[in-house]
Amino acid sequence: MELTAPVNKVIPFSLVDGPGSRCSVFLQGCNIACAYCHNPETQNLCLGCGLCVEQCPAGALSWENGRVRWDKDACVQCDTCIHVCPHKASPKIEWLTPGEVFETVHSYQPFIRGVTVSGGECMLRADWMRELFALCRAAGLGTLIDSNGCVPFEEHLDLLDVADGVMLDVKAWDEGTFARLTSGDVCVVKRNLALLAERNKIEELRIVVVPGWNDPEATIAGIADALGEKTATTKLKLIRFRRFGVVGALANANSPTDERMSELEALAREAGFGQVELR
């Protein structure tokens, strides 16, 4: 059977997913669960509990062979299904082959310079992505991976051969802090950081600053240490936590102050980062 992946959405034009004009592909399903996740409905694949089917006001959801079927044309995008889903999933996905997604991406040429695959966690579909990227490259399109770093890249070196780079999250540095924030294992992130740096595949690194929840100082220092002289040429984005879309423990938490962000920016420059951006 041909490889498919659960595609949550394709945005024809994104300003914020890498350099230049890019098409962004979002895949459904994640391997960690960050406390500050802005799109919690992308975390899990649908379990088929059926709760959303009867709630859909447009009759866009139905049962088909034991799975929930979504009728894209009937859907009015009210997001009721997402709000009622108790499993951080969405029924509004399509299982598509790399070829099908490529056709869509390709139709946006010549206005875009590349594609960025994001999630959920897109590295859960590394083989699928490799096929998509090979098609994109052949058509002259750039290829970027947007990853949380919790899937070991060492198991997917052939993907890196067709990817221009990785936009990598480093959500915390201390093992316990990382686990509390994300439920994941920071050791994998650190291994990925070293491997990607060595292969010159880091497009940018990102730290989301969440007051009281992570350790940006230690993260900045840790990354600089791991990158060594490559720190100067690596782009670091420091992103303010914003509560928009967040559910759970951080739903009402505050953003870091401007002063705090400026301090961190100064610290990053001191640590040797040549390009630091605040978002």
Place this chain on the structure above:
Amino acid sequence: MSEFMDIITASNLTYGQKLIHLAQAAENCEHPIPTTPEFDWFFERDAICDMHEGNAPYRPRYICCDMERFARQGSDFLRLDAPDNLDDLLMNLQILYQNVPSVTGRPVYVGQLDRLFDPYLDGLSDEEILPRFKRFLNYIDRTVASGYCHANLGPEDTRAGRLLLQADAEVQNAVPNFTLKYEEGITPDDFARLALKTSMACANPAYANHRMHKHTYAAPVDGPADGYTVVSCYNVLPIRGGAYCLDRVKLSQLADLATSPEHLLNELLPNATGALLEYMDARIKFLVEDSNFFQTSFLVREGLIDRDRFVGMFGMIGMHECIEKLLGPGHVYGTDPEANDLADQIMTKMTAQVQAWDAPYSEIGNGRYMMHAQAGFGDQTSSTPGVRIRVGEEPEVFFDHLRHCARMHRFFKAGVSDIFPVEPTAAQNVDALLDVIKGAFAIDDTYLSFYPSDSDLVRITGFLVKRSEMEKFARGEAVLADTSHDGEGNWRANHLADRKVRLG
């Protein structure tokens, strides 16, 4: 009260604006240009329009002086020596501008400023140049005070071009409008990025597809090799020449007279087009043969303009409403293939008829009038500019919109344009805008402009106005730039604030 007394006693016009209105009213007391019964019939039904250019043209609509030549030679008539430093050049230009007429009474073209200034910058530091440029730009904004006034830049990267962009971002003026002539491979990315950052700061410059435009008109002897310049609301005209007139078929109104698409295509359109062509002939003959403009103007005598580098512009407007009226609901122009095909058919037919017409005094146009997608003015609500898609009905995907633009642009050698408000965040990723320009220009889109969706400077049909100035005029106060008058009505009437924000 008479029309004259209305103007004389108006409380929302400045002295200068009253003078212009009075001159127009006086001109319109005369009727030297004969019209045909067909012309009158369509004119009375508002299906063809003379753009209120005035009944007795005594100057061409748009004049594009060869400013570089002026810089080289000075002027006998104005008793100005050729400048030998930047200050003299800037002063000479300011004097010249006072003496260049147009349909608005003020220059619509102030020069290809980067090429003009660059040779005069040696020995001056950026710190010395910037305040001079800013003063000069402010001078144009406050004296010309018309959003139809235009300056050009590019396609090459120059020091003067960079400093002008910087100065423009700092002064935040609505006048002049800037166009950057852009061609991939000639315009370096770095320079284009600076221009785009400037567009995101002050809605200027807009972008012209240099590759497409540079062969439109033969270059003047000893003049700029590209032969063209962009003025007013994106009219592409011969440098050292200009446009005699701009008249237009209002397709939106023509459709009201049609009983079917075939009726429009086979009868109304050819008749209206023919009537307008005859009228343009008569207008241009009056201007050239009777008005004595070309016989007496020092601009001609000193070689800053040549009569044989003028063209007549054949305009059209209101394609969106025309298609809507012909095909009825369900066939939305811009997204529906049948609607788009009909629009294509209309333009193909109209263009062929215009290009088969022997136009008088049109040497630089190879004996033909030039097609222009007219963008409208004032508060006309019934006609969407040229071949643009009406605000609120833009295709969902921006790129589909651009493909549609490119398809329709191919008919208009004398200018056609689109305007896109973009997310302010695009300022942080101007490469994305550059990618869009490259893509659009690669598929033969000819002209693009952007402004940040939260900007005080906004584009109306093409010209820029300040939102804050429009609001003042709407409250009944007099404002300096009279394009704020056109802007205010148009902005409200056409829901321009609801333009689909692109690149989000």
